Every structure is written in structure tokens, then in C-alpha cells.
Amino acid sequence: MPAPPPPDFANLSLTDIARLAQEKRLPPVDKWNPEHCGHSDMRIARDGTWFHQGSPIGRIAMVRLFSTILRREPDGRHVLVTPVEKLDIDVEDAPFVAVELKREGEGRAAKLAFRLNTDELVSADADHGLRFEQREDGPRPYLHVRGGMEALIARSVYNELAQIALANDSDPPGVWSNGAFFPMEPA
Known part of the structure; x- marks a missing residue:
């Protein structure tokens, strides 16, 4: 019997996403x-x-x-x-790719969740941080998934994060999720 299809990410609340990730x-x-x-x-x-x-x-x-x-x-x-x-x-780079982003709230109250290319759901927080590397070919954003493994954040999702960071008007530019701040400059 085939596995049930993954839930529709666009129609999930972040509360639903957090529950599904824990389950x-x-x-x-x-x-x-x-x-x-x-x-x-x-x-x-x-x-x-x-x-x-x-x-x-x-x-x-x-x-x-x-x-x-x-x-x-x-x-x-x-x-x-x-x-x-x-x-x-x-x-070759990271074992996963974050292909979709969902956001609820603004500024410090924001919550961000990502859908990976494997349909795994990950909420950005202190345990699942975002980091940004600068390389010769441009910025490389990553999301910690589990056990030292990361997801490379797809370019379209990175662009969404950049728009959020610009709207936050923080110095340095960055995004908030579940009470944690992630500066978008290389560490």
C-alpha cells in the first residue's frame, strides 16, 4: 500500500507544521x-x-x-x-533543499517554516538555525535540519527571506523565527 501523499504545505498553519514535524x-x-x-x-x-x-x-x-x-x-x-x-x-553540497517557505507574524513575532525537497517540514528556531555563507558564485543560505545535516535554501526561497529581512529594517539585516534572530550576513 503506497504511503499517503504529503499534506499541502500552502494550506497548513505553522501550528499544523510544528505538530506534523514533531509527530x-x-x-x-x-x-x-x-x-x-x-x-x-x-x-x-x-x-x-x-x-x-x-x-x-x-x-x-x-x-x-x-x-x-x-x-x-x-x-x-x-x-x-x-x-x-x-x-x-x-x-555535493547539502543533503536536502528547502524548496518552500511559509511565514506567520512580523518582526520578532515571526515564525518561519520550510518544506524540503523530501517533503519533510522544518520550523526555523534555535535548534534549526539559518546560516549564510558568501562564496565566489554568490550567497549560500542553509537551514539546519537534524544531526548536523542541512538544507540548501533554494534561490526563490532565499529571495523571500531577503525581502523579509529588508522589511525588518534590522542591523545587520536578518530574519526572526520562533524568537531566534538569524543575521543574513556570513558568519
């Missing part, structure tokens, strides 16, 4: 310590596309499943882990 039970990958078994022949491209043996994985349900067993190791590597095996996976 989602992920496997306890941080507690699993199996033997390393090699490489998975998988790669996550910068745009969030998952590949296996060079071909894109076309079934989003498979990508969602694999994303739940993804873990970042202390040395920075990413692995797919189960209770009995651990396989390396190449990640």
Missing part, C-alpha cells in the same frame, strides 16, 4: 553502529536530485525513505545506515 518519527540512526560495508553507489546532487549508479532516482517515495536513514558522521561524511549496515553516500 514524524524517524529511525534512531544515531543509535545504530553497524560495520561499514562500502559505498552505496548513490549521490545527492547540489539541486537535491538523488542518483543511484549515475541515474536519477525517479520515485520520490524511495528518496523519502532513503532520507530517513541518512546520517552525517563526525568526520563530515554522509552515510545511509540501518541496524546491520552502513554505506557511504556522496553529497
